[in-house]
Amino acid sequence: MEEKDFLENWRWCNKITIEILKNTPNNVYFSKPFKNRFKSFAWEFACLLTTREMYINGFKNNNINKNTKATSNEEAEKFSKEQIIKELEKTNKSIEKIIKDNKIKEIKFFGNKTSKLSCISWLMQHEQLHFGKLMLYCAQLDIKQSNSLKIIWGESSFKK
Numbered sequence: 621m622e623e624k625d626f627l628e629n630w631r632w633c634n635k636i637t638i639e640i641l642k643n644t645p646n647n648v649y650f651s652k653p654f655k656n657r658f659k660s661f662a663w664e665f666a667c668l669l670t671t672r673e674m675y676i677n678g679f680k681n682n683n684i685n686k687n688t689k690a691t692s693n694e695e696a697e698k699f700s701k702e703q704i705i706k707e708l709e710k711t712n713k714s715i716e717k718i719i720k721d722n723k724i725k726e727i728k729f730f731g732n733k734t735s736k737l738s739c740i741s742w743l744m745q746h747e748q749l750h751f752g753k754l755m756l757y758c759a760q761l762d763i764k765q766s767n768s769l770k771i772i773w774g775e776s777s778f779k780k
Contacts, residue, residue, distance in 0.1 A: 626737055627719050632772060633744045634712045639766035640754050641665055641705060649701050653760040661757060664750050665704045666696035672711040675743050679718050683728040684739070715740070 644661050652660045670690045678684030699707070718724060724736045751769065758765060 623719060623722075623737070626740065627716065630715060630719060630740065630744060632768065633747050634708070634715075636751060636766055636768045636772065637665075637668060637747055638705065638708060639768050640751065640758070641701065641708070643758070643764055643766055644701065645763065646701060648761055648763075653757040658753060658757070660697070661754070662697050662699075662701075662704075663693065664754055664757075665701075665708070666693050666699065668747055668750055669696050669699075669704060669707050669711065671743065671746055672708070672715065675739070676711060676714045676718070678729075679724065679727060679736075679739075685728075685730050715743070 648661060650660055650662045652658065670693050673690035674688045675684060677690060678688045681688070696704070696707075718736070719740060726733050726735055727739050728734075729739055729742075755765065755769070757763075
């Protein structure tokens with residue numbers, strides 16, 4: 621896959637993340653839709669943010685591992701929805717720069733050399749895993765699904 625195609629995939633991934641977040645009502649943002657399972661909306665978005673930060677800082681040092689710096693999930697989980705949106709938009713710009721940077725070809729990922737695009741692909745897979753959980757949360761609380769998600773996965777997937 622060419623980097624321009626990869627960049628387009630990342631942009632869709634980010635767009636869906638931001639839309640799901642914006643569609644999440646403020647009054648349920650810190651709640652757990654499934655009381656005894658999973659986490660809160662805030663935790664899911666905190667995990668997305670801190671994982672992005674870890675990847676960005678790892679690319680700066682050409683090494684992603686358990687010691688790569690990022691905001692803690694516990695701290696990010698307390699951020700307001702508006703603060704998370706701001707931070708996700710900031711990390712989006714950094715990730716786009718990494719994708720576009722032709723000097724970056726490889727990175728050490730938990731001890732193994734891997735290509736930049738493979739590594740960013742794993743980041744997108746992580747976000748998509750959260751999309752699945754967030755779709756369940758939204759369905760549980762009858763929250764409108766993201767239009768971007770419907771476009772990517774097909775309108776018929778979301779009909780009742």
